[in-house]
Amino acid sequence: MKYVMIDGATAVISVEGAFNLCRTAIVNTELNSAYQQGCTKVAVDFFKTTSIDSSAIRDLTKTRRRVHPENFMARNATNAVLAALKAAKLDEWLKHE
Amino acid sequence: MISLYLRPDKTQVVKGQLKKDKTLFITAATEIQSYWAALTEQTNNYRKQTDEFYDEESLLMEDEEENLALSDLFYEIKSVVSTTYEEFHIILPDSLFCMINCAEFLTEEEFMHSVRAKTNKADEDVYYSFPLLTAPGGQPRKTFFAIERKFVNRLIAAAKEENITVSSIEPASMAFIRSCASWQEEHFLLEIFEDQATMVSYSPIGGIFSMNVPSLTAKQLNLDVEAANREIQSMFAIHDYTAEKIFSSMNVNVPFVILTEDKKILEIHSLKERSVQANIFPSFVNADIDSKDHQEWMVPIGAFLQNYEIEDELYATLPPFLQISSANVLPQNIQMGAKFQQWKKLAKKYSKLAIAFLSVLTVLDIAGILYFSSVTISPKLQADYDAAQKDIKDIDAEIKTLAAAKKEHEYPIEAFTQIVKDKPNNCGFSSIMIGSSGQGKSADEKWIRLNAVSSDPLIFQDYVAALSNDDIFAGVGITKMNTEASSGFKTAEISIGKGKVQ
Numbered sequence: 001m002k003y004v005m006i007d008g009a010t011a012v013i014s015v016e017g018a019f020n021l022c023r024t025a026i027v028n029t030e031l032n033s034a035y036q037q038g039c040t041k042v043a044v045d046f047f048k049t050t051s052i053d054s055s056a057i058r059d060l061t062k063t064r065r066r067v068h069p070e071n072f073m074a075r076n077a078t079n080a081v082l083a084a085l086k087a088a089k090l091d092e093w094l095k096h097e
Numbered sequence: 098m099i100s101l102y103l104r105p106d107k108t109q110v111v112k113g114q115l116k117k118d119k120t121l122f123i124t125a126a127t128e129i130q131s132y133w134a135a136l137t138e139q140t141n142n143y144r145k146q147t148d149e150f151y152d153e154e155s156l157l158m159e160d161e162e163e164n165l166a167l168s169d170l171f172y173e174i175k176s177v178v179s180t181t182y183e184e185f186h187i188i189l190p191d192s193l194f195c196m197i198n199c200a201e202f203l204t205e206e207e208f209m210h211s212v213r214a215k216t217n218k219a220d221e222d223v224y225y226s227f228p229l230l231t232a233p234g235g236q237p238r239k240t241f242f243a244i245e246r247k248f249v250n251r252l253i254a255a256a257k258e259e260n261i262t263v264s265s266i267e268p269a270s271m272a273f274i275r276s277c278a279s280w281q282e283e284h285f286l287l288e289i290f291e292d293q294a295t296m297v298s299y300s301p302i303g304g305i306f307s308m309n310v311p312s313l314t315a316k317q318l319n320l321d322v323e324a325a326n327r328e329i330q331s332m333f334a335i336h337d338y339t340a341e342k343i344f345s346s347m348n349v350n351v352p353f354v355i356l357t358e359d360k361k362i363l364e365i366h367s368l369k370e371r372s373v374q375a376n377i378f379p380s381f382v383n384a385d386i387d388s389k390d391h392q393e394w395m396v397p398i399g400a401f402l403q404n405y406e407i408e409d410e411l412y413a414t415l416p417p418f419l420q421i422s423s424a425n426v427l428p429q430n431i432q433m434g435a436k437f438q439q440w441k442k443l444a445k446k447y448s449k450l451a452i453a454f455l456s457v458l459t460v461l462d463i464a465g466i467l468y469f470s471s472v473t474i475s476p477k478l479q480a481d482y483d484a485a486q487k488d489i490k491d492i493d494a495e496i497k498t499l500a501a502a503k504k505e506h507e508y509p510i511e512a513f514t515q516i517v518k519d520k521p522n523n524c525g526f527s528s529i530m531i532g533s534s535g536q537g538k539s540a541d542e543k544w545i546r547l548n549a550v551s552s553d554p555l556i557f558q559d560y561v562a563a564l565s566n567d568d569i570f571a572g573v574g575i576t577k578m579n580t581e582a583s584s585g586f587k588t589a590e591i592s593i594g595k596g597k598v599q
Binding site for chain 2: 020021022024025026028029030053054055058059
């Protein structure tokens with residue numbers, strides 16, 4: 001898998017560069033595969049992500065709802081990514097760090 | 098290449114040339130009157146048609162009513178731009194297509210079933226194309242465009258009447274999206290004409306779908322601004338909901354490209370709020386068009402970009418899961434026929450050029466022959482020439498005589514003086530011969546032959562050495578040596594060649 005790694009029961013999403021519509025589609029496919037392999041938690045690592053668009057934010061929101069907020073966490077959001085999450089009032093995701 | 102965008106309000110005509118470095122040069126961009134009615138209405142579409150139901154009287158009546166025939170379109174284009182040897186690409190507004198959608202079905206049968214169900218058209222009534230195939234991990238999705246054959250057939254027949262072969266017929270949306278050259282972003286278009294309005298949406302992960310929105314026509318929007326605002330917001334909401342369902346994932350509030358001639362409409366608040374800044378041509382398009390007008394010409398220019406390959410700059414941002422091809426709805430046999438016609442025209446063009454070149458050469462040749470054959474030489478000049486010819490012969494003979502005389506001089510005194518001077522003591526001559534009866538190099542080699550006499554044979558060697566050191570002699574050598582039986586003296590025959598005499 002290109003953007004999703006499995007770490008025990010956690011699927012770790014890590015997208016390098018722009019987390020945009022084209023990558024969102026691939027991430028969703030890989031996440032479905034991770035669920036089938038038994039993942040019940042999702043962690044998003046924004047360390048290598050330089051920007052995020054609304055389609056990605058929307059799909060991450062859906063993912064968070066699916067696995068329940070207590071099983072969802074995000075980390076390493078900086079600059080443009082942090083600004084986008086704050087603009088969408090979703091920076092609370094980062095409180096789990 | 099020539100592209101025609103047949104719109105309800107006008108016809109855009111663009112002429113371009115694709116260079117070897119894949120730069121597209123736009124050489125002409127102009128607008129002519131609309132032929133929309135001739136294309137879409139069931140009137141006489143053929144200017145020269147002469148069947149029994151359409152006599153000359155009827156044609157005259159049509160002329161009086163100023164009805165335009167579709168073949169007039171191609172006739173008029175010939176007066177605007179040179180059409181010889183050019184490929185023709187036609188673009189039609191998306192509202193004319195009976196179906197533009199994307200779905201996960203794969204087979205042609207499934208597609209035809211969908212067309213039948215949604216449009217009530219029989220299989221043989223539509224032409225279609227599948228320009229996009231996207232598979233971002235899951236099930237592949239195909240985008241398809243379907244159009245009633247009657248529109249395509251009318252265009253082909255009208256073009257044929259003017260001896261023009263149509264290479265492609267595409268929807269405006271596909272040409273526009275192609276000319277944006279940004280494949281990773283969504284493009285939402287709203288084409289607004291007086292009586293038609295269509296929303297067309299592209300997503301790299303979903304494909305393309307369209308919605309006809311009769312409530313957003315220019316006529317409707319100009320009726321009441323407040324009602325227009327409400328209607329626009331409502332249609333945008335419906336569109337976004339539909340797009341979300343079809344594409345499965347999309348960005349929020351993606352701005353729309355509004356394509357309209359009615360600038361007043363662009364000032365409507367809810368439309369202005371969501372309209373995108375005007376697009377410009379990609380860097381490889383070279384056109385003498387003001388950048389603020391680029392968006393207006395992107396549809397007809399986008400049609401030319403069908404000729405680009407997947408490795409060209411146009412597709413630099415193409416996601417790996419997306420395959421793009423032309424949305425040309427012409428059936429394969431007509432496309433092949435158009436290509437063949439184009440090759441034929443090009444072959445004809447180059448043959449004509451070759452003939453013209455050879456003709457020029459022939460004319461030059463004939464002109465040369467005629468000129469030189471018609472030149473008369475004056476008697477005085479001819480007499481001078483004859484005299485010169487005679488003089489040249491005399492001069493040549495004189496030169497030959499002088500050369501022979503030069504060869505005949507054997508310089509006996511100079512030779513004899515030096516022979517005696519170089520002669521060692523105790524050496525005498527029994528004979529000496531200076532001069533040769535021959536000519537040329539061999540004669541010079543045998544200039545002098547002498548017979549030397551001495552009691553000591555080594556004296557001969559000294560003599561030869563002394564002669565060799567003298568510049569007027571060359572090739573000095575003993576050719577024969579004997580001993581006289583009666584006296585016991587040695588005799589040597591010495592051969593001497595001519596060196597640097599004088």
